[in-house]
Amino acid sequence: MASNRDITLFHSPNTRSTGALILLDELGAPHTLKVLNMKAGEQRQPAYLAINPMGKVPAILHGDALITEQVAIFLHLADLFPEAGLAPALDDPLRGPYLRWMVFYSSCFEPAVVDVALKREPAPQAMSPYGSAEAVFDALSGQLRRGPYMLGDRFTAADVLWGMALAWTVGFQLVPERPEFMDYIARVTARPSFAKVKAQDAERAAAHAAAAGA
Known part of the structure; x- marks a missing residue:
C-alpha cells in the first residue's frame, strides 16, 4: 500500500x-x-x-x-x-456541494470557457454539457455571493481549483469581471x-x- x-x-x-x-x-x-x-x-x-x-x-x-x-x-x-x-468528510453535509462544484468546473465551466475562447456557438441545448456560458457564469456568481468561499465560510480544495481557474480566465477576458468574481479571486490568491x-x-x-x- x-x-x-x-x-x-x-x-x-x-x-x-x-x-x-x-x-x-x-x-x-x-x-x-x-x-x-x-x-x-x-x-x-x-x-x-x-x-x-x-x-x-x-x-x-x-x-x-x-x-x-x-x-x-x-x-x-x-x-x-x-x-x-480541505475536503469535507463523507458524512459532512458539505460533501455533496463540495463534489458538485468540483465537478461543475470540468463538466460545465471548462467546456463553456473553451467555446467562448474559440468564439464557437454552444451545441444545441439538448446536447450541450453546460447549456450556455451565461448560465454557467450566473450559477457560479450565485454560489460565490454566499461567500466568502465556494462552500460559504469554509476554505476547501475547491477554492484552490476555482481561485486559479477564475484568475486565469478573467485575466484572459474569457469570463466577465463580475464583482463577486473579482473579490473571490483577490481573496483566494492572496493566500501565501x-x-x-x-x-x-x-x-x-x-x-x-x-x-x-x-
Whole structure:
C-alpha cells in the first residue's frame, strides 16, 4: 500500500498543474516534483506519454496508481490528507456541494470557457454539457455571493481549483469581471501558497524559455 509520502507530481509552470502544486502546499503534503519543459515539447516525448498518453499535466503517481485529470487529482489529494481539513468528510453535509462544484468546473465551466475562447456557438441545448456560458457564469456568481468561499465560510480544495481557474480566465477576458468574481479571486490568491508557487513557476518558466531558446 502506497504511503502518503509516495506522491509524484508531473508539472509544468503556468499550466493547470500549478493549481495541483498549490494544493500540495496547502495540504503540507510531501511529494516529488517532476518538471516538464513544455516549450521544449517534453510533454509529447515517449517518456511522458508513457505516463499520460494525453500529453497533459497535471498527472500524479501515488505509489503505482496513476491519477490524471485535474479534478480527480484534487479530490484524491484532499481526501488523502484529511488532517488539513480541505475536503469535507463523507458524512459532512458539505460533501455533496463540495463534489458538485468540483465537478461543475470540468463538466460545465471548462467546456463553456473553451467555446467562448474559440468564439464557437454552444451545441444545441439538448446536447450541450453546460447549456450556455451565461448560465454557467450566473450559477457560479450565485454560489460565490454566499461567500466568502465556494462552500460559504469554509476554505476547501475547491477554492484552490476555482481561485486559479477564475484568475486565469478573467485575466484572459474569457469570463466577465463580475464583482463577486473579482473579490473571490483577490481573496483566494492572496493566500501565501499562491504567491509561493507563482514565484517558483516564474523561475521555472524563465529557465525553460532559456533552455528552449525562446
